[in-house]
Amino acid sequence: MTKNRIKPLILITNDDGVQALGINKLIEAIRPLGEIVVFAPDGPRSGMSGAITSIIPIRAALVKKEDDLTVYACSGTPVDCVKLALNEFLDRKPDLLIAGINHGSNSAICIIYSGTIGATFEGCVAGIPSIGVSLTDHSSHADFTQAANYGKLTAEKVLKNGLPNGVCLNLNVPAIPKVKGLKVCSQTKGRWTEEFQVGKGPFGNTVYWLTGVFLNEDPDNVLNDEWALDNGYAALVPLKIDMTDYAVMEMLKEWEGN
Amino acid sequence: MTKNRIKPLILITNDDGVQALGINKLIEAIRPLGEIVVFAPDGPRSGMSGAITSIIPIRAALVKKEDDLTVYACSGTPVDCVKLALNEFLDRKPDLLIAGINHGSNSAICIIYSGTIGATFEGCVAGIPSIGVSLTDHSSHADFTQAANYGKLTAEKVLKNGLPNGVCLNLNVPAIPKVKGLKVCSQTKGRWTEEFQVGKGPFGNTVYWLTGVFLNEDPDNVLNDEWALDNGYAALVPLKIDMTDYAVMEMLKEWEGN
Numbered sequence: 001m002t003k004n005r006i007k008p009l010i011l012i013t014n015d016d017g018v019q020a021l022g023i024n025k026l027i028e029a030i031r032p033l034g035e036i037v038v039f040a041p042d043g044p045r046s047g048m049s050g051a052i053t054s055i056i057p058i059r060a061a062l063v064k065k066e067d068d069l070t071v072y073a074c075s076g077t078p079v080d081c082v083k084l085a086l087n088e089f090l091d092r093k094p095d096l097l098i099a100g101i102n103h104g105s106n107s108a109i110c111i112i113y114s115g116t117i118g119a120t121f122e123g124c125v126a127g128i129p130s131i132g133v134s135l136t137d138h139s140s141h142a143d144f145t146q147a148a149n150y151g152k153l154t155a156e157k158v159l160k161n162g163l164p165n166g167v168c169l170n171l172n173v174p175a176i177p178k179v180k181g182l183k184v185c186s187q188t189k190g191r192w193t194e195e196f197q198v199g200k201g202p203f204g205n206t207v208y209w210l211t212g213v214f215l216n217e218d219p220d221n222v223l224n225d226e227w228a229l230d231n232g233y234a235a236l237v238p239l240k241i242d243m244t245d246y247a248v249m250e251m252l253k254e255w256e257g258n
Numbered sequence: 259m260t261k262n263r264i265k266p267l268i269l270i271t272n273d274d275g276v277q278a279l280g281i282n283k284l285i286e287a288i289r290p291l292g293e294i295v296v297f298a299p300d301g302p303r304s305g306m307s308g309a310i311t312s313i314i315p316i317r318a319a320l321v322k323k324e325d326d327l328t329v330y331a332c333s334g335t336p337v338d339c340v341k342l343a344l345n346e347f348l349d350r351k352p353d354l355l356i357a358g359i360n361h362g363s364n365s366a367i368c369i370i371y372s373g374t375i376g377a378t379f380e381g382c383v384a385g386i387p388s389i390g391v392s393l394t395d396h397s398s399h400a401d402f403t404q405a406a407n408y409g410k411l412t413a414e415k416v417l418k419n420g421l422p423n424g425v426c427l428n429l430n431v432p433a434i435p436k437v438k439g440l441k442v443c444s445q446t447k448g449r450w451t452e453e454f455q456v457g458k459g460p461f462g463n464t465v466y467w468l469t470g471v472f473l474n475e476d477p478d479n480v481l482n483d484e485w486a487l488d489n490g491y492a493a494l495v496p497l498k499i500d501m502t503d504y505a506v507m508e509m510l511k512e513w514e515g516n
Contacts, residue, residue: 049307050370051307054305055302059464109499125367126449163506191383196345208346209315210312243498249442255442
């Protein structure tokens, strides 16, 4: 067994693309923890959710290979990146997957649209302890220092303790001068409203451009992730890939038959 | 109040595109139940999950307007379709959303990749009772008769009884001569394996084309959707949009602090 084999293997991906500041700050923070393989989209893939590419083939290119750090850029979605890395590029199963650091929050219902969380779920489905990390600042030159620290702290805890099967973590860090600490939270109930800016294209046709305002439908719940972020805490939500509502399953039993 | 206002308003979408046989068979089956608005992608969007389009604007075109049936084609993803219909095209909130009938199953873990389920979740987030319907046959000329019947039966039940807030339904129908009946199920634990066909592009570069074999990790569970489908039943799974694992949330409380 080589020296590298003793170190944890950590797969890093994101949805902002391999060139984004957020993933590079994450690589910097996580690098001391193990052998790092970065397998990330070759450009922005925000809002790609759990999308997969099946109609066309995808490609990947080696960007960089240094001691314990290998970086690939892939033409696919964040989920494609995870699938391709696991199936064709890694010679063993990673001990950890981290997606991020996303430029912008992925709290509350945003998890269902997020490519960062799509990749995190994919790691979880493959049986890898997986963490998505996001900062509540969309700017390309945001300060990722604290988000990277919380990402590293969480990664260390997960490497040490593991995670229950079928559960991954969604970490959001507020973009404020001094984060107060970590809160373990639930996914905030809410949705987006006023979602389109309506305009005209160059030939006079009407076009719709996605925008929106988040409506928090449970603002007084001190246990949810929006409350934590609004109050200066980093929010850690355990998400499960079994979405069955077992209570409702019992309720619907009377629909059976026919 | 006009006559139309008394009828339920039903929003229909899919991920195979407005031209697909599956959605047209669904429209045919559902049409007697209310006023129908179809707002579907203008072409195939399989595997788009909950993806949203934010980098470019989207468009929509009226395809057809008849008594109680209006059909739009949209350049966006399935989720974009639902968002745009609700925000800009409908003058009231639909009483029901149905996505499908998908060409191919969306059982087990496939829900996290499925554009059909992405659209279904989006309806649910907006507070609309929502159903995704899929047939276990990918072919463009599949026989949708039974899937359409089960879709209609489920739609009637949902229109009559409603659904709990935050819960939507995933209906899969097996492509067999005679479906045995409806089973209320849980999401099967499993994942895809052997996921890529590796080949060469025209310039000699290596390309990876998504394929795969589903691995059922809980094959003996008679309560899950794969079991139901394998045994000739239509499988109805209630899915919730709150993915928080509350038990794990308690376990992780000791990670709180800095």
